[in-house]
Amino acid sequence: xxxxxFAILNRNFLIFLHSKLSSxxxxxxxxxxxxxxxAGLSNSGIKDLNANIYVSEKTVFTDAFINNLHARxxxxxxxxxxxxxxxxxxxxxxxxxxxxxxxxxxIPKNFYLSSQEIEDSGIGYSVYIYTDFxxxxxxxxxxxxxxxxxxxxxxxxxxxxxxxxxxxxxxxNNEISLRRKELSTAISLIDEINSKVYxxxxxxxxxxxxxxxxxxxxxxxxxxxxxxxxLDKPMILALSNLKNSFFLLKNNQDLSGVSSNIAFxxxxxxxxxxxxxxVDRELSNLQSDMKxxxxxxLDSVINPIPLTYESISGDISHNLxxxxxxxxxxxTFLSFFIVFVSIIFTTNFIIKERISKSYIRNxxxxxxxxxxxxxxxxxxFLVVMFQSMVIVVLASFFINLSLISNLIQILIIVxxxxxxxxxxxxxxxxxxxxxxxxxxxxxxxxxxxIMFSPLITPLEMFPSFLKTLLQYTPLILTEDLLKRLLIFxxxxxxxxxxxxxxxxxxxxxxxxxxxxxxxxxxxxxx
Amino acid sequence: MGxxxxxxxxxxxxxGGNLVLKDINLSLNKQEILGITGPSGSGKTVLIKILMDFLxxxxxxxxxxxxxxxSVQDNSLYENLTLMQNLKYFSKLYNVKNxxxxxxxxxxxxxxxxxxxxxxxxxxxxxxxxxxxxxALLNSPEILILDEPFVGLDCSLISQLxxxxxxLRDNGMTIVMSSxxxxxxxxxxxxVVFIKNGSLDPIQKLEIRKKY
Numbered sequence: 001x002x003x004x005x006f007a008i009l010n011r012n013f014l015i016f017l018h019s020k021l022s023s024x025x026x027x028x029x030x031x032x033x034x035x036x037x038x039a040g041l042s043n044s045g046i047k048d049l050n051a052n053i054y055v056s057e058k059t060v061f062t063d064a065f066i067n068n069l070h071a072r073x074x075x076x077x078x079x080x081x082x083x084x085x086x087x088x089x090x091x092x093x094x095x096x097x098x099x100x101x102x103x104x105x106x107i108p109k110n111f112y113l114s115s116q117e118i119e120d121s122g123i124g125y126s127v128y129i130y131t132d133f134x135x136x137x138x139x140x141x142x143x144x145x146x147x148x149x150x151x152x153x154x155x156x157x158x159x160x161x162x163x164x165x166x167x168x169x170x171x172x173n174n175e176i177s178l179r180r181k182e183l184s185t186a187i188s189l190i191d192e193i194n195s196k197v198y199x200x201x202x203x204x205x206x207x208x209x210x211x212x213x214x215x216x217x218x219x220x221x222x223x224x225x226x227x228x229x230x231l232d233k234p235m236i237l238a239l240s241n242l243k244n245s246f247f248l249l250k251n252n253q254d255l256s257g258v259s260s261n262i263a264f265x266x267x268x269x270x271x272x273x274x275x276x277x278x279v280d281r282e283l284s285n286l287q288s289d290m291k292x293x294x295x296x297x298l299d300s301v302i303n304p305i306p307l308t309y310e311s312i313s314g315d316i317s318h319n320l321x322x323x324x325x326x327x328x329x330x331x332t333f334l335s336f337f338i339v340f341v342s343i344i345f346t347t348n349f350i351i352k353e354r355i356s357k358s359y360i361r362n363x364x365x366x367x368x369x370x371x372x373x374x375x376x377x378x379x380x381f382l383v384v385m386f387q388s389m390v391i392v393v394l395a396s397f398f399i400n401l402s403l404i405s406n407l408i409q410i411l412i413i414v415x416x417x418x419x420x421x422x423x424x425x426x427x428x429x430x431x432x433x434x435x436x437x438x439x440x441x442x443x444x445x446x447x448x449x450i451m452f453s454p455l456i457t458p459l460e461m462f463p464s465f466l467k468t469l470l471q472y473t474p475l476i477l478t479e480d481l482l483k484r485l486l487i488f489x490x491x492x493x494x495x496x497x498x499x500x501x502x503x504x505x506x507x508x509x510x511x512x513x514x515x516x517x518x519x520x521x522x523x524x525x526x
Numbered sequence: 527m528g529x530x531x532x533x534x535x536x537x538x539x540x541x542g543g544n545l546v547l548k549d550i551n552l553s554l555n556k557q558e559i560l561g562i563t564g565p566s567g568s569g570k571t572v573l574i575k576i577l578m579d580f581l582x583x584x585x586x587x588x589x590x591x592x593x594x595x596x597s598v599q600d601n602s603l604y605e606n607l608t609l610m611q612n613l614k615y616f617s618k619l620y621n622v623k624n625x626x627x628x629x630x631x632x633x634x635x636x637x638x639x640x641x642x643x644x645x646x647x648x649x650x651x652x653x654x655x656x657x658x659x660x661x662a663l664l665n666s667p668e669i670l671i672l673d674e675p676f677v678g679l680d681c682s683l684i685s686q687l688x689x690x691x692x693x694l695r696d697n698g699m700t701i702v703m704s705s706x707x708x709x710x711x712x713x714x715x716x717x718v719v720f721i722k723n724g725s726l727d728p729i730q731k732l733e734i735r736k737k738y
Contacts, residue, residue, distance in 0.1 A: 007618035011604065011611075018606040018645060361602035361661065364580060365619035 004367050008375030009382075016383075030337070030387040031394065037333065038398035041326035049142060050075050052094040054085040061122040061153070062100050068149045069098075086130050096142050097130040121160070122153045169290060176287050183280045186230040190273040193231075196221055197266050204259055218246055234272055238265045323487065327399045331482035332455045334391060335417070339446050339475055341387060342418045346380050346425025347442035351435045354520070369517045377422055384418040385411070401486045409485055409492045416502045417478040423509040430516035449475040477502050528555035530591075531669055531700050532577065537586035539572055546572045548724040550586070554702065554717065556668070559695055561715035562704040568721040570704040571599070574673040577702055592700070595667030599674040601658040605647040609638060609657055612646060613664065620665035632660040636690065652683035659690075670694065672703035676710055688714050 079085035085097035105124035396403040432438035484490040532554040539547040575581040
């Protein structure tokens with residue numbers, strides 16, 4: 001069997017070799033493919049986005065916003081109606097339509113900005129993005145880029161607002177400190193008044209002070225009171241009564257009235273002192289509250305839960321690598337290549353052999369069908385492996401993924417998955433009798449597998465039971481294994497289950513292919 | 527009378543819903559050449575394929591005692607391989623011993639040595655037919671089955687091929703060939719059968735032309 005198997009392999013490769021176009025496409029096909037795709041997509045982010053902008057009224061803010069988009073490599077044009085703006089996206093003339101919609105915002109009186117400043121800063125504007133959600137790969141990029149522009153303005157407004165508020169709070173704090181200082185002075189003056197009153201009282205009780213001394217003391221007392229606005233109003237009446245009593249005393253020598261008025265004056269002094277002390281304490285509390293508020297970042301109040309997103313590429317030690325668009329795309333690209341080449345090439349190869357003139361001699365040569373099945377399988381397997389390696393090696397010049405260091409593991413994944421898809425091609429090649437039908441069936445099967453790729457249709461969109469089934473489809477398993485290995489640095493040996501599932505599929509499919517091969521031979525000779 | 531190497535008893539075959547062969551009875555001895563003739567669509571190729579064991583009869587028995595080699599009308603060759611590569615490939619499939627010697631012998635007797643490195647695609651119809659017969663002879667068969675071997679050949683090539691088949695017969699080969707080209711049938715065949723509407727009619731060589 002070994003000699004026959006080698007003869008079949010040798011025959012297949014000689015046929016490729018003699019057909020110059022076949023040889024060229026086998027070798028140059030993947031080279032051109034990766035060169036074109038690699039050169040076109042490497043180091044590429046989303047740039048030169050064509051944006052149509054609709055604003056109902058042009059202002060300083062709208063102009064500044066458009067300039068900001070320009071600075072972020074947007075190509076902008078303006079639309080005169082929202083409908084035109086959206087239609088330009090529908091007909092693929094533009095990538096997105098941006099509407100800057102102004103709504104009325106109630107501004108408090110004495111707000112720190114004038115109405116013109118408010119208009120210019122963009123407060124009250126809402127930004128609406130209209131884009132084609134079927135272009136899933138760029139929608140995320142579009143939203144991200146416009147959001148960056150919007151954030152520039154939002155940050156400016158937020159920073160301005162919080163700075164003004166901070167200044168205002170500092171001003172109020174200083175004012176309170178000043179008032180507290182005045183209160184403190186007033187309280188100490190009351191203490192001084194009390195001591196003077198005490199002297200007056202002693203002089204009165206000892207009858208050894210002269211009326212004139214008393215008069216002088218009252219004058220000095222009046223001066224003290226009038227010197228402070230805080231004491232002036234509430235005490236001037238008591239002082240006036242005291243002075244009237246003094247004059248009465250001076251005229252009538254009646255000291256009892258004076259004594260009771262001094263007591264009344266002293267009582268008023270103490271009451272006032274108590275009230276001032278209370279106010280001072282309240283102000284002190286207010287100040288400490290304000291200090292506490294000042295400790296809290298205003299930014300954290302204005303923007304309480306900031307949202308930041310980071311790629312999880314790289315290893316779990318957060319050694320994040322910077323990947324480009326094509327880096328993320330490469331595992332899917334390689335999986336698609338394996339699917340298409342393996343299935344379609346194999347189907348075409350088998351059907352061509354079956355309709356070839358030499359088929360009858362092969363069938364009647366006493367060589368088992370298994371030898372032909374295995375020989376053809378190995379031929380295509382070697383071709384797909386060679387082409388995949390060409391792609392991987394050339395891709396290593398374009399992309400940031402660790403392809404060469406992971407070459408062995410990539411080879412294992414490519415070997416198992418391409419074997420499976422080649423067997424799918426064998427089944428189709430032996431099942432269908434006409435070349436056209438077999439090719440259409442192989443394209444349909446490839447497309448069906450690709451439609452469930454996360455690149456085209458995210459699994460999250462399916463109901464949970466279907467999602468569970470679909471995540472074990474061969475293409476998704478291949479794609480997942482390559483992604484985990486190349487983007488997340490997770491060895492394939494950590495995903496043994498996925499490898500075993502693929503291998504199990506391969507075994508089952510190979511048995512089915514053998515059955516079809518045998519049925520085919522039986523049908524041929526019956 | 528020689529040894530009987532082919533025997534068909536009451537063989538019938540339906541193909542595509544039609545009864546193509548009806549109760550065919552046929553026998554052939556060693557070192558004889560049987561010519562099967564008849565109009566197009568009469569069932570010649572189906573009978574040849576049954577003899578090659580490429581089709582199974584629906585009814586009846588086919589007994590072939592010896593190893594067979596065959597050549598079909600369209601030549602069973604790889605057009606994108608050279609003449610030599612075709613011979614080597616089929617030698618390995620047929621488990622031929624001493625491949626080089628065998629191939630050199632066939633190249634010599636079929637006058638193919640000058641073409642051995644040429645792609646089959648570039649060969650003439652006559653050379654392709656000779657190569658196909660060479661492939662049929664690789665496994666040293668004792669019975670050679672040929673389906674329309676003279677189609678597309680000019681008179682000179684028909685004459686060359688007839689001489690070669692005669693040479694094979696003289697060296698012990700039993701040959702069955704279908705053809706609607708009558709000259710070689712008349713000159714070469716020991717037995718001739720005429721098929722029409724699936725029925726076999728053994729005839730004398732002189733009667734062949736009257737049947738058409």
